[in-house]
């Protein structure tokens with residue numbers, strides 16, 4: 182199958198106008214429902230030389246073969262260097278050299294290379310497809326350079342920009358693309374897909390709850406090491422009196438900050454839900470602890486903390502100091518759930 186099960190209908194609708202395809206499409210939608218997979222499925226279907234029913238890629242022609250191997254000559258993906266998974270650098274390993282810090286931005290040089298690619302004639306005399314993700318990673322120079330390409334489209338060239346933060350794109354870039362929202366899916370479809378990927382039904386339900394129903398996030402989060410980190414953080418959040426926040430911040434400072442923020446956020450959502458409905462949504466394995474703690478945190482304190490989390494989220498890509506960022510996060514949380522006699526204001 183080309184694309185994920187919940188993408189099929191939307192893919193067919195787009196492919197029904199293959200010959201009138203807009204030259205630039207902005208694919209938006211919530212994180213974790215497979216926007217990049219959608220873009221790749223659309224790209225492969227556009228490049229396929231014997232499209233199957235509904236215009237979807239056949240999976241068998243030479244073009245599909247090259248696409249599957251990642252070397253179709255008329256296809257390019259542009260992403261920031263820090264998202265490119267590369268082979269371990271043998272020399273760096275041998276000399277124990279520190280790896281160079283990779284760019285988190287899509288740069289103007291990358292856009293120029295892409296423009297050069299567009300000026301070449303296509304190898305297979307069909308479409309040429311470019312996927313940029315995440316599009317909001319373009320720095321201003323890159324976005325300005327891309328704008329020129331969007332203003333003077335090349336025939337039979339489809340540009341797919343993928344973002345879950347369309348608001349961070351330059352409005353002029355956004356306005357030159359047709360916006361397509363990549364569909365989400367029902368919890369039952371997400372669970373069925375996760376089971377197909379090899380998870381047990383029970384694990385599938387748990388990770389889906391943690392990921393707010395997003396199947397691709399859920400699949401990534403089924404990883405054992407990931408779950409160990411989650412339990413470590415949740416255990417501290419659930420038993421604040423026993424937690425050593427500074428030590429925890431130290432232990433976590435080298436890890437990805439985004440999931441930690443997500444766990445703190447979803448845990449606080451569970452506390453609010455527990456207060457309002459007597460149940461939790463995200464971390465059912467910590468439901469008892471949530472019930473114990475929920476009364477301790479006032480709705481007002483949780484509300485204030487929520488806006489603090491929004492502030493912290495803004496700095497998550499480039500915190501000046503990960504350790505300080507974590508200490509701020511965890512100590513702020515500890516105040517929200519501090520017992521009344523512990524000097525809460």
Ligand SMILES: [Zn+2]
Pocket residue numbers: 229230231232238239240241242243244245
């Ligand atoms: Zn094909």
